[in-house]
Amino acid sequence: DQQVKQNSPSLSVQEGRISILNCDYTNSMFDYFLWYKKYPAEGPTFLISISSIKDKNEDGRFTVFLNKSAKHLSLHIVPSQPGDSAVYFCAASAKGGQFYFGTGTSLTVIP
Amino acid sequence: KAGVTQTPRYLIKTRGQQVTLSCSPISGHRSVSWYQQTPGQGLQFLFEYFSETQRNKGNFPGRFSGRQFSNSRSEMNVSTLELGDSALYLCASSLMDRSTDTQYFGPGTRLTVL
Numbered sequence: 526d527q528q529v530k531q532n533s534p535s536l537s538v539q540e541g542r543i544s545i546l547n548c549d550y551t552n553s554m555f556d557y558f559l560w561y562k563k564y565p566a567e568g569p570t571f572l573i574s575i576s577s578i579k580d581k582n583e584d585g586r587f588t589v590f591l592n593k594s595a596k597h598l599s600l601h602i603v604p605s606q607p608g609d610s611a612v613y614f615c616a617a618s619a620k621g622g623q624f625y626f627g628t629g630t631s632l633t634v635i636p
Numbered sequence: 637k638a639g640v641t642q643t644p645r646y647l648i649k650t651r652g653q654q655v656t657l658s659c660s661p662i663s664g665h666r667s668v669s670w671y672q673q674t675p676g677q678g679l680q681f682l683f684e685y686f687s688e689t690q691r692n693k694g695n696f697p698g699r700f701s702g703r704q705f706s707n708s709r710s711e712m713n714v715s716t717l718e719l720g721d722s723a724l725y726l727c728a729s730s731l732m733d734r735s736t737d738t739q740y741f742g743p744g745t746r747l748t749v750l
Contacts, residue, residue, distance in 0.1 A: 527678075529678075531678075559738075561741075566743065567743055568640070568726055568728075568741030568742050568743050568744055569679075569726070569741045570740075570741070571738045571739065571740070574738070614678065614679065616679075622692070623669075623681040623684065623692050623694060624669075624679075624681060624739070625681070626671075626678045626679035626680075626681075627678050628676060628677060628678035629678055
């Protein structure tokens, strides 16, 4: 049972434009959410997180939005750069529990 | 500060064999989690160790086991390998609280079962 879903396996965006990656979850107990970026042959690296008490968190070009009523999470990258091309995973957890990961979205930023 | 290291990086085994994978966390990190990554399934949580004790376990059969040593290094063992065990196995370390501390991942061990 996939508790965290990323319904778009891939996304292509022109350099300089906005990339929007989406994530949906089913467990209303989740209160902490993260995004990871993964390059080939490397482990995932932490990008940005948000707790359920917030609906937005920004870090430079990366912004995560949380819509608790819709159980929806999104990552915005503005402006997109070719170095952002990677697989992006969202993850969610409830306090003290394990992390549940989505299946990933492969982002390609076209120069 | 050195990152999370995993050995070996690549492994080829045959069905029925067993395998042991190793993970050295970032110095000072006490929590080590293991994940299995397969195409289309994302990262599936295997288990988490903290201070040599298994603190949480995912939904995997008993063929998958692990342990953690006093220096926080962790090993994962898979017995009686099946073709479906072919995957990238990732370990991640964090300071204390896996559910809120940032997890740092190693590069993974690519296991192929023939």
